Amino acid sequence: MREELFFLNHVGQTNEHPFLVHVDRAEGSYIYDKDGKQYLDMIAGVAVNNIGHRHPKVIDAIKKQLDKHLHVMVYGEFIQDAQQQLAKSLCQALPENLSCVYAVNSGTEANEAAIKLAKRYTGRFEIISFRGSYHGSTNGSLSISGNEVKKMAYRPLLPNVRFLTWNEEEDLEHISSKSACVIIEPIQGDAGVRIPSKAFMQALRKKCNDVGALLIFDEIQCGMGRTGKLFAFEHYGITPDILTLGKALGGGMPIGALVSSKKIMAVFTHTPMLGHITTFGGHPVVSAAAAAALDVLCNDIDYREVERLGRKLEEALIKLPQIITCRRIGLMFAFDMQSAEKVEKVVKNCLAKGVITFWFLSHPYSFRLSPPLTITEEEIDKAIQIISKAIEELN
Secondary structure: OHHHHHHHHHOOOOOOOOOOOOEEEEEEOEEEEOOOOEEEEOOHHHHOOOOOEOOHHHHHHHHHHHOOOOOOOOOOOOOOHHHHHHHHHHHHHOOOOOOEEEEEOOHHHHHHHHHHHHHHHHOOOEEEEEOOOOOOOOHHHHHOOOOHHHHHHHOOOOOOEEEEOOOOHHHHHHOOOOEEEEEEOOOEOOOOOEOOOHHHHHHHHHHHHHHOOEEEEEOOOOOOOOOOOOOHHHHOOOOOOEEEEOHHHHOOOOOEEEEEOHHHHHHHHOOOOOOOOOOOOOOHHHHHHHHHHHHHHHHOOOHHHHHHHHHHHHHHHOOOOOOOEEEEEOOEEEEEOOOHHHHHHHHHHHHHOOEEOEEOOOOOOEEEEOOOOOOOHHHHHHHHHHHHHHHHOOO
16 A cells, blocks of 8 residues: 555656556566466557567567667667667568668657658648547647547647548548648557558558658557558558557567658758757667567567457457447457446456456547457457456446
8 A cells, every 4th residue: 555655646647547556577468466466468568568578589688788788879879789680670571662760769759750750851841640540649749649638738739730531532632732741540549449441541642642741650559560460551552651660669668760761761860960869769778679579570470360369359259248349450459338437347347357458548438458469369268258257247
């Protein structure tokens, strides 16, 4: 109780009702509290621990880098092996037009840098985003996010931001020669796992080409294998001009990155120089962890198994009468219920029973699941049993 009171009074709070799990350790798909209680983590730190907690390859990479050096210089000045390896691994996994990596500290910073880069490269000022989008909570990334409830208290925000209707091809006509960029999540996460049509995404790519606007894909939540492919844009047969990454990229360590072509990225180097600057971006320990995590995601994950287990979980829970519908891609789920109150009870019931689920900021009528891609069938079966019981107890 003493530690709980200290947490509530001296650690900055994000909401009035935190989970208050007192974490002792984590391993694989599980988190353990100070009393020894085991929690099956069906959220993975909100799509962060895609390869589970403390993956051996990540831990080994961190330990090896610790024996070499920590921070040595602000980003972009020294050649550091960990940064080099991360960039090489990303470039090998991505199309040729995405061949230049800028590592930063978080997904939000990656989006901040991406919109700066687009404005600088095009010489334009209008930013196009979509209703329902979530791109972060700093001043700039909040400005291009679609949740007005979260933005209202912090206005005025960035000017010249226009919001279009999600998955509506007719609205793409508003993208014009005034538009510096269009930023979009290939799968909207916080809005409740909204999956656009392939036709819409291809029409968006064509429209950006036609008017010279840069297309930015925010894959901070939906990337790194979460959708059953390494990158979500692979579902649509197109590539962005700028890709932003975060969350699962670090294998449990804090990192973000924007990836583009050398031609586009080069504008950060002149007129003025230091167009984007970060002290700790690309930190060697974090970069080493990220390179190891990417190795696991590229070489050790069976994405057919990800899809099979995702379908099994969906088919089991959708049968429950309290579930209205499910939106799923890979191991990224939103289960709709009749009310936000029922969602809250399910999440709390699951927590009490040792399974961590969560909700969406922008869609309170759904609960979310995003388990590790390394989850076993036995763990999926356990999750189905406990979540089903938590839902059935609502009656």
